[in-house]
Amino acid sequence: MPPLSAATRLSLSLIAGGAVANIYYNQPLLGLLVQVFGHDASVLVPTATLAGYGLGILGLVPLGDALPRRTLIVGQLLLLAAVLVLAATSTSLTVLVSASFLIGVLSTAAQQAVPFAAELAPDAVRGRMVGQVMTGLLLGILLARTLSGFIGAWLGWRAVFVGAAGLSVALAGLAWLGLPRTPPTARIGYGALMGSILDLVRHQPVLRRAALAQALLFAAFNAFWTTLALLVEAPPFGLDPAGAGLFGLIGAAGALCAPVAGRFADTRSPRPVLIGGAALTLAAFVVFGLFGGVSLVALAVGVLLIDIGINTALIANQTRVYALAPGARGRINTVFFTAIFAGGALGASAGTRAFAAGGWPALCAVGGAFAAASLLVPLLEPRDRPRS
Known part of the structure; x- marks a missing residue:
């Protein structure tokens, strides 16, 4: 197996961030999409994208254990570019929602990049190496909103998808030229591959x-x-999509915690990181609920808390699960991220419906309930032994 060089880490980071960004470009554009396609677009488009991502993780990511990852990444990115063009030219909500679903499915090229890093990294520094690649993925998630907001405000929502298609083609070229060729870690058929996922669960x-x-x-x-x-974008704030996207820059600071969380998980128990991450996320919703409806400063503080909390917990959890079965990291990633993005689709749907029904206080109650439930999981589980 070739070593995880600095150049390979950079390539994987860019691919992970650039691919996963596609499932978040639509969020600052929802106000613009509602003007063209009606209110249903604000619920259906982000929910379809996240649901597609979850299905792609379930159906495509396990193939990384049975096929060369580089080939899978290149193929997915090229198909993704074609679907992004379809989204950019959509004239009906049905076409846009269908394209959004396929964008989610194919953006799982990001989830080929992360276990690729775990495969190539030495055991002693796997958490830190995965954390570095995840920094790229997390920055892609957060900066996608800022980039999309600015482009949408100046050039319109269609230009966002056109630009994303061009980026996807460029990333496919980077993957072909910059990633090593590696053999599959499991030589089994697709049916057996999928069946083994249930055994892992x-x-x-x-x-x-x-x-x-x-x-x-x-x-x-x-x-x-x-x-x-x-x-x-509504009173009392009245920001445009570019202003909404700027919150992604604040949250991007949370992504910088990923290597630190990975280093801590490499040397000590990840449990304190998990508890701290969930507690920070819950604290963010307390801030949102008390002051977020009237203060942009409070919103900014909450964004910083929620992104640091989510990202540190994510790296700690990944470090734990990638150590379980070295030959099955693609399938482990499938279980882990299928659950995550099923939760994401649930949260997107529940959040938009709560906001429509009860405004910002209802949204904060729903988000806070999810965060509180997550905090209970590490609090109630058996304690990990600290690593010597």
Whole structure:
């Protein structure tokens, strides 16, 4: 197996961030999409995208254990570019929602990049190496909103998808030229590959707990982010999509905690990181509920808290699950991230519906409930032994 060089880490980071960004470009654009396609667009488009991402993780990511990851990444990115063009040219909500679903499915190229890093990294520094690649993925999640908001405000929502298609083609070229060729880690058929996923769920309690905790956190995360644009574009704030997207820059600071969280998880128990991450996420919703409806400063503080909380917990959970079965990291990633993005789709739907029904206080109650439930998972689980 070739070593995880600095150049390979950078390539994987860019691919992970650039691919996953596609599922978040629509969020600052929801106000613009509502003007063209009606209110249903604010619920259906982000929910379809996240649901597609979850299905792609379930159906495509396990192939990384049975096929060369580089080939999978290149193929997904090229198909993704074609679907992004379809979204950019949509003239009906049905076409846009269908394209959004496929964008989610194919953006799982990001989830080929992360276990690729775990495969290539030495055991002693796997958490730190995964944390570095995840920094790219997390920055992609957060900066996607800022970039999309600015482009949408100046050039319109269609230009966002056109630009994303061009970026996807460029990333496919980077993957082909910059990633090593590696053999599959499992030589089994697709049916057996998928069946083995159920065995992992049954026999790995750490994986089940990590997936549940992170799914609940991601539900809280998406409940907030899918409604933020609707809040700040209305009175008393009156921001445009570019202003809504700027909150992504604040949250990007949370992504910088990923290598630190990974280093801590490499040397000590990840449990304090998990508890701290969930507690910070819950604290963010307390801030949002008390002051977020009237203060942009409070919203900014809450964004920083929620992103630091989500990201540190994510790296700690990934470090735990990637150590469970080295030959099955793609399938472990499937279980872990299928649960996470199912939670994300639930949170996006619950958040937008709560906001429509009861405004900002209802949204904060829903998000806070998800965060509180996630905090209970590490608090109630058996304690990990600190590493010597």
